[in-house]
Amino acid sequence: MAETLRYRDDEPVDHPAVTVDSFLDQSNASAVRIEPGDDARALVPHLERLALIEVNFPAFGDGRGYSSARILREAGYEGELRAVGDVLVDQLAYMRRCGFDAFEPDKQFDRDDVTAALERWPGVYQQAADDRTPIWSKRHA
Amino acid sequence: MYEYDQYDQAMVDARVEEFRDQARRRLEGKLTEDQFKPLRLMNGLYLQLHAYMLRVAVPYGTLDSRQMHALADIADKYDRGYGHFTTRQNIQYNWIKLEDAADILADLAKVEMHAIQTSGNCIRNISSDHFAGAAADELVDPRPYAELLRQWSSFHPEFSYLPRKFKIAVIASETDRAAMRLHDIGINIVTNEAGELGAAFYVGGGMGRTPMIAPCINPFVPLDRLVTYAEACLRVYNRYGRRDNKYKARIKILVHELGAEEYTRQVEEEFVHLLDQGVEPPLAELERIKGYFEDPAFDTGANARIDRSDPDFAVWVDRNTVEHKEPGYVSAVISLKPVGGIPGDATAEQMRLMADLAKDYSFDELRVMHTQNIVLPHVRKADLHALWAALDEAGLGSPNLDTVEDIIACPGLDYCSLANARSIPIAQRIAERFAANGKTGTLGELKLKISGCINACGHHHAGHIGILGVDRKGVENYQLLLGGSEAEDVSLAKITGPGFDENGIVDAVETVTTVYENERQDGERFVDTYRRIGMNPFKEALYG
Structure with missing residues (x-):
């Protein structure tokens, strides 16, 4: 297991994430893991007591987790949103835009590749879950 | 036509450098072929039977002469001196080396072109009416809307790992010259009763193994909500489109399995939610883009008569x-x-x-x-x-638009690793047959489309006459279909019966055109006669 890459200042949650089903059944967990087939909106009533939501990517080509992440941020979730599993460095920039602020990839990233991936894009064409200003907004500022 | 500003240029330049870095990491072994594949595909680079193929985007099919010259230079410098224009208004080169790909993208970026998202499970190049801005029957020029969506869909952070590829077409006339309803999303710019412009959304069309005609899910989306509505359509698809079976992963299957009504309900719910998320560019952005598509300085006094003495x-x-x-x-x-x-x-x-x-x-x-x-x-x-x-x-004067010689054919087994049969030689032999028997002109509008496998890149489902190449016990075999159309009279072609060998299919096409000649009434096209008299007379002539 590679180390976790975090873009937050708070302390990481120190207990393991539970499945969505067990989270909805018990009230004391503050960390949950979403699988690709889970409905992220099921967590929306409980966001206040969540400090960590892991979004699992069993295969990097399954993009459902990008929607899950954005939906959670759109619902106002401010805790840690961590992409785990088959996460590739070339996906980091889009994942950051969808609201992920932590990464726990199966295979360790090369530090230089991470820097390059996150610094590459001079602009963005869409409003998403990050704080970047879309190009269309800059054009009409 | 549209011109890049500093922002557009910087994005395309960044993409070139990103791909150069990815190709380097692939060659160094830091990326496996499985990991590299979706990255190269999102830059239009396929591995074909003999070499890499590079597909370059021509957004909504519009080019200027500088860009066409650049495409010619790429053909000479990196390929074998030619290129292939595709059914989605793009161009592809068939003999590319991986080591050259980043340099080609850099050459393209110099003329405001790219290969971004011309392949892969993402939103592909937006296509449109090839007569946009010129057609006598258009409501408005559809290309500004296509350009707005091009920018929205480029590097979309949520929709770059979709269940499957996603194709959008935009038109703005009742005549459909872009196969709009055979796209994942077809948009028709229309007016409502108040005379305001808006977008009719058709979702879930497509060809491939399961051809479907897109139902209209919303007849009028206001222009200041166009991007938001598209985002809602895509989000429902990204979340619920099937990922268990590649052949059932297109949005048409989701819309079909949910039913258009339920899919629409989910989209509308997501749309209401997204309206609060600020994803819609201001109308000023659409106006800015429209400024690039104003009419050129037409000579309004130009002579409307043509000297036809030659x-x-x-x-x-x-x-x-x-x-x-x-x-x-x-x-x-x-x-x-x-x-x-x-x-x-x-x-x-x-x-x-x-x-x-x-x-x-x-x-x-x-x-x-x-x-x-x-x-x-x-x-x-x-x-x-x-x-x-x-x-x-220059050999470019063939007078055969929309005739039996104007055949759409996929690259087929001559190039494609998916194909079961050759398409190009069949197209050549059919065109030669009708050129020789002199019937090309008298048969009038006859759209003939050939695919070399069931993925239907040659649009055989939408041909007045369609041909599908299959593999039958190791031998190429060709099925004949009749009655399709990709236009405003959209319909899916039906198979006539048992297939034919290479010689037989050319004869079979001639046979069905003879039935048409014998049966047609005044002004009927081939497809009109077929619709009136049905399949049986054709079947009898073919198999009777």
Whole structure:
């Protein structure tokens, strides 16, 4: 297991994430893991007591987790949103835009590749879950 | 036409450097082929039977002469001196080396072009009406809406790992020249009762193994909500489109399995949610883009009469020119379907000639048609003879638009690793047969489309006559289909019966055209006669 890459200042949650089903059944967990087939909106009533939501990517080509992440941020979730599993460095920039602020990839990233991936894009064409200003907004500022 | 500003240029330049870095990491072994594949595909780079193929985006099919020259230069410098125009208004090169790919993308970026998202499970190049801005029957020019969506869909952070590829077409006339309802999303710009412009959304069309005609899920989305509505359509698909089976992963299957009503309900719910998320660009952005698509300075006093004294020229005018909104002009179609040639192929010299003619005679603009021909959209009638003479001399004057010779064919087994059968030689032999028997002109509009496998890149489901190549116990076999259309009279073709071998399919096409000639009533096209008399008379002639 590679180390976790975090873009937050708070302390990481120190207990393991539970499945969505067990989270909805018990009230004391503050960390949950979403699988690709889970409905992220099921967590929306409980966001206040969540400090960590892991979004699992069993295969990097399954993009459902990008929607899950954005939906959670759109619902106002401010805790840690961590992409785990088959996460590739070339996906980091889009994942950051969808609201992920932590990464726990199966295979360790090369530090230089991470820097390059996150610094590459001079602009963005869409409003998403990050704080970047879309190009269309800059054009009409 | 649209011009990049500093932002657009910086994005395309960044993409070139990203791909250069990815290719380097692949060559160093830091990326496996499985990991590299979706990255190269999102830059248009496929691995075909013999070499890499690079597909370059031509957004909504519009090019200027500088860009066409750059495409010619790439064909000479990195390929074998030719390129292939595709059914989604793009161009592809068939003999590319991986080591050259980043340099080609850099050459493209210099002329405001790219290969972004021309492949992969993402939102592909947005296609449109090839006569946009010229057609006499259009409500507005659809291209500004396509450009707005091009920017929205480029590098979309949520929708770059979709269940499957995603194709959008935008039109703005009742006549559908872009196969709009056979796209994942088809958008028709319309007016409501108050006379305001908006977008009708058709979702879930497509060809492939399970052809479907897209139902209208919303007849009028206001223009200041266009991007938000598209985002809602995509989010429902990204979350619930099937990922268990590649062949059931397109949005048409989701819409079909949920039912159009339930899919629409989910989209509307997501849409209401997204309206609060600030994803919609201001209307000022659409207005900014529209500024690039204003009419060129037409000579409104230009002579609307054409001197038809040269009979060969008159045939070409009748067949290959189309009414323009300005009476002194036409849109002129350059056929890339010479009899015996490869449909959609053009040599570098031909590309350069087309570019120069566009500069001289068409306000520096060209269009790629989904039927794999090139349009000069705005030609003064007074210049037509000079244009035709130059084209004819270069082998580009075939007077066969929309005839049986104007065949759409996929690359087939000559190039493609998915194909079961060859398409190109069948197209060549059919065109040769009808050129020899002299029936091309008398058969009138007859859209013939050939695919070399069930993925249907050659649009066989949408052909008045369709041909599907299959593999039958190791032998190429060709099924015949009748009655399809990709236009506003959209329909899916039906199979006639048992397939034919290579010789048999050419005979079979001739047989069905003979049935048409014997049965047609005044003014009927082949497909009209088929719709009136049904399949049986054709079956009897083929198998009886």
